Amino acid sequence: MTTSAAVRSSPSCPIAGDAKTGGSSSCGSSSHERSYPSSTAKVTAGPRLQPNFGVAAAALGLAGATAYGLTSSNGGGSTLHCEGIESETQLALKKPPSAGEHFLNVQGLSGHVLRNRMVTVFIGLPLRGKSHMARRLKRYLEFFHGFEVEIFDVNEYSGKEGNAQLLEALKEFFERDGGGEQRRSDKYVRSGRFAILCASDTNEARTSKWSGHSKWRRRWMSQQLENELQAQTIFVEIQVTDTSTHRHEYMDHLERIRGYEPGALAAKIADYEKDYVTIQSDDGTEDDLQYMKLVNYNHKVVNNRMMRSFIGSRIAQFLTSVHPYKRTIYLTRHGESVYNVQKKLGGDSGLSPLGREYAPRLAEFSEYVIGRGSKKFACFTISSKENKADKLRNNLTRIPRGGQTGGIFAKGDWGAGVQEGMQLVRIQRGYGSPFEDAPASIEEVVQMASSPGPLVLVFVDDFGEEQEVPARLWTSSLRRTKETAAHIRHPELKQPSGKVWTQMAHGIYRSLDEVYAGEFEGLTYEEIKTLAPEEAKLRKVDKLGYRYPRGESYYDVIARLDLPLSQLESYREPTMIIGHQAVHRMVYAFLTGVKREHCTEIAIPLHTVIKLEFDGTGAMKETRYFLGPRRLDEDDGQSQF
Secondary structure, three states, rough: OEOOOOOOOOOOOOOOOOOOOOOEEOOOOEEEEEEEOOOEEEEEEEOOOOOOOHHHHHHHHHOOOOOOEEOOOOOOOOOEEOOOOOHHHHHHHHHHOOOOOOOOOOOOOOOHOOOOOEEEEEEOOOOOOOHHHHHHHHHHHHHHHHOOEEEEEEEHOOOOOHHHHHHHHHHHHHHHHOOOOOOOOOOOOOOOEEEEEEEOOEEEEEEEOOHOOOHHHHHHHHHHHHHHHOEEEEEEEOOOOOOHHHHHHHHHHHHHOOOOOOHHHHHHHHHHOOOOOOOOOOOOOOOOEEEEEEOOOOOOOEEEEEEHHHHHHHHHHOOOOOOOOOOEEEEHHHOOEEEHHOOOOOOOOOHHEEEEEHHHHHHHHHHHHOOOOOOEEEEEEOOOOOOHHHHHHEEEEOOOOOOHHHHOOOOOOOEEEEOOEEEEEEEOOOOOOOEEEEOOOOOHHHHHHHOOOOOOOEEEOOOOOOOOOOEEEOOOHHHHHHHHHOOOOOOEEEOOOEEEOOOOOEEEEHHHHHOOHHHHHHOHHHHHHOOOOHHHHHHHOOOOOOOOOOOOOHHHHHHHHHHHHHHHHHHHOOEEEEHHHHHHHHHHHHHHHOHHHHHHHOOOOEEEEEEEEEOOOOEEEEEEEEEOOOOOOOOOOOOEE
């Protein structure tokens, strides 16, 4: 039987790929085979996978780590049958497992390239965001490609012996824990480590040979790393001529946090520029080096010899998305779904009654916090059983805070996020009713409270900007996320350039879909324990690497998040992503620096928005907003998903 590769529309197919990818698959009862039209590789697998196959399959580098290929053998090991796989991938798979091994112990989503030692050097004038770019590259390589990455600050290796000390530190990094000496004849250096060189203070580092600010220094560095460490060198030069508001805000922020007088940083840049020599891409005298130039980050990119290797191309692709300017990401799960109520996995169910109440609250949050920039936001529910009139009269006031003119304000702290002085802006009269603007007087609010059902009050710290800030909206392709986004408004905003921006335009991405549970879609965990107790045990052993029968693993989710999260790095507008627990665990972990080995237990609660603010200096601020309505049973059956 030949079927489409679409996962959710073809649950009997074992390939957990994207429906948009080419190819076909043949699904039988005892073995699975998938053909790849763009490759001669063919992988055949037995009926069941080992729990860590997500790692081994990822090492193949085929179809976004969704290839199958492990069969359990009677000897306690695993066998892998491959035809047509060549070069380093073939070499990686030829070595038989030692006694007691059950899977190929290859980390990352591109395991076949991890044997190469690589060093990336960030160069450029001061205050170009080089340290930020280095940190983001480190995070990307660790999370998506399994590298062990370390950043070496050139400023920490000063003095007469500084140059030799840095070389020795690099050698120790590459050879520790059994890395061992490498012969010059070895084609592959079995390391899996990646070093990044960057100066925290570019001006102070100019005396070091490792500063890379001249042609001679770059040549010396490249030769030292090749001759002494057998390492490839990539130079990344950042050039900035940008005069935008983002740039001025970034420079002002750096001056404040570093304690400089206004204009002092500009003088430091001018002083360093006298000695700095850009990479000579025009005359070709440095064309033998592997490098890339980023002009105003992603406005113009020059690549030289970067596309000759897989990891070089991935580095180039990622760095063209990164910038050091302020950005804010909002993460929220869909509202409570029918399957959440039933504690079932996966599926494409719609929202429950509580989930349908969360959707309009999220729309109010989107307008006031994301669009207008309010810092505080709270939804407060007064149940129909309470004396709503007395509560409103006793806890609302017309006396404004300093600087405000008119309105109705909270008196005292109410709890649930409502604090003294927050302004009442919107009211919902009963679940299912639309939100309305708050009236001008407290008595009018009391009259609105006379309607049956609960009363929902929306408070903010201030109205924020009159003109909304351009923002973006992403959801998965599943019904429950799209229904959660249904109430978000999309006004057209006139930009200073004259262009029109559609606010919170709805972007739908299949790569954000929840992890596919395969044969277990629509089951509860209790049912899985009863029907397939061995599978439940296998997943408990390795939740990150375990793949559901004919479904996906967390490693597969990581593979399909590579491109969208790289794209997310490029945005400067606030972006809200309405997604799912397992996927948001990965997104949250990547953004905040949590190791992927620890991310499967991250709590992403329902009806909560997680706000992550980045300023380009390594600092991050996290704020959580619970919007309600509160669920009676906080166990939605997804905690182990």
